[in-house]
Amino acid sequence: KNEVEQSPQNLTAQEGEFITINCSYSVGISALHWLQQHPGGGIVSLFMLSSGKKKHGRLIATINIQEKHSSLHITASHPRDSAVYICAVRFVETSGSRLTFGEGTQLTVNP
Amino acid sequence: DAGVIQSPRHEVTEMGQEVTLRCKPISGHNSLFWYRQTMMRGLELLIYFNNNVPIDDSGMPEDRFSAKMPNASFSTLKIQPSEPRDSAVYFCASSGTDRTIQYFGAGTRLSVL
Numbered sequence: 001k002n003e004v005e006q007s008p009q010n011l012t013a014q015e016g017e018f019i020t021i022n023c024s025y026s027v028g029i030s031a032l033h034w035l036q037q038h039p040g041g042g043i044v045s046l047f048m049l050s051s052g053k054k055k056h057g058r059l060i061a062t063i064n065i066q067e068k069h070s071s072l073h074i075t076a077s078h079p080r081d082s083a084v085y086i087c088a089v090r091f092v093e094t095s096g097s098r099l100t101f102g103e104g105t106q107l108t109v110n111p
Numbered sequence: 112d113a114g115v116i117q118s119p120r121h122e123v124t125e126m127g128q129e130v131t132l133r134c135k136p137i138s139g140h141n142s143l144f145w146y147r148q149t150m151m152r153g154l155e156l157l158i159y160f161n162n163n164v165p166i167d168d169s170g171m172p173e174d175r176f177s178a179k180m181p182n183a184s185f186s187t188l189k190i191q192p193s194e195p196r197d198s199a200v201y202f203c204a205s206s207g208t209d210r211t212i213q214y215f216g217a218g219t220r221l222s223v224l
Contacts, residue, residue, distance in 0.1 A: 031210065041200060043215035086154065090210075097142065097210060098167055101154040 006087050006102035013109050019074040021105045023087030026068070033099065034061050034072050035086040043086075046072070077109045115216035117203050123222045129191040132219045135184055136205030144213060145178055145188050146202040154202075160186065161208075193223045 003026040013019055023032070034046040047054050047061040049070070054061050058077075063070040074081055087102040116135040124130055136143045144159040158168040160180045168178070175194070180186040190197055200220050204213040 033212070035215075041220075042217050043202060043204075045212045045214065048212045088154070097144075097159060098156050098170075099213075103153050 004087055004089055004100050004102040006085075006105050008105060009103065010106045011108070013077050013107070015078055015109055015111050017077050017109075019077050019081070019107065019109075021072045021085050021087075021107070023070045023072070023089075023102055024068060025089050025091075025100075028092040029065075029068075029089045030092050031090045032063055032070050033088040034070075035088060037084040037086060037104070039083065046085075074107075079109045079111050082108050115203055115205050115214050117201075117216035117219050119219060120217060121220045121222075123224065124193055125224050126194055127192045128223075129189065130193045130197075130221060130223070132188040132201050132203075132221070134186045134188070134203030134216060136186070136203070137214055138184065140205035140207055140214075141183075142206045142208060142213075143180060143186050144204040144206075145186070146204065147199045148202060148218075149199045157188070157201075190221075193221075195223045197221060198223050 005024045007022045031048055031050050033048050036044045036046050049061055049063050058075045060073040084104040084106050086104045088099040090099055115137055118133045142161050145157040146154050147157055148154045155170055157170045158178045159166055163180045176190055178188045198221055200218045202215050202218045204215045206213045
């Protein structure tokens with residue numbers, strides 16, 4: 001069964017802390033997306049990656065294809081980073097561009 | 112660029128009524144996706160189009176749901192007749208191709224009473 005699991009489900013941190021959100025998937029993928037959903041509901045694509053590591057500002061995404069695992073890191077976290085972070089993958093077995101989504105990680109960063 | 116534009120932002124309707132959700136993708140994007148988000152099931156793909164052609168509609172819940180893309184700049188998702196269990200936030204997203212980053216609209220929050 002093609003599954004995507006995220007951990008933790010909920011995460012509370014103090015401003016300035018280093019944050020890690022994890023995503024594991026069950027079978028081979030061709031791409032993995034990290035999305036951010038703001039409290040107002042809007043969704044923003046943060047990264048799409050199929051190997052290695054990508055960095056954008058204070059955000060870093062890594063993926064280990066052999067271990068079927070990806071992490072999203074936030075350095076020097078800030079209250080404005082509070083959001084739901086969603087991992088989504090395109091499984092190799094799936095034709096076309098269907099994405100399978102994790103349940104999301106609710107991040108709260110307190111000042 | 113205005114981004115992906117969805118309308119309406121909110122829709123409240125009575126069970127049995129027809130509901131039409133609209134989406135204008137980013138100009139030049141060739142792929143358009145319709146998603147539904149609920150507390151119980153999270154984000155789910157309903158259907159996606161490549162160059163205005165439906166490619167994968169296996170996520171469409173049942174015959175009450177239909178989607179069209181008559182041209183590159185407009186798509187609709189229709190529910191007829193609507194039911195309370197259709198209450199959700201419906202997102203439209205577009206991407207340059209079906210293998211690149213997707214840009215999401217603000218969503219339509221649908222409540223069926």
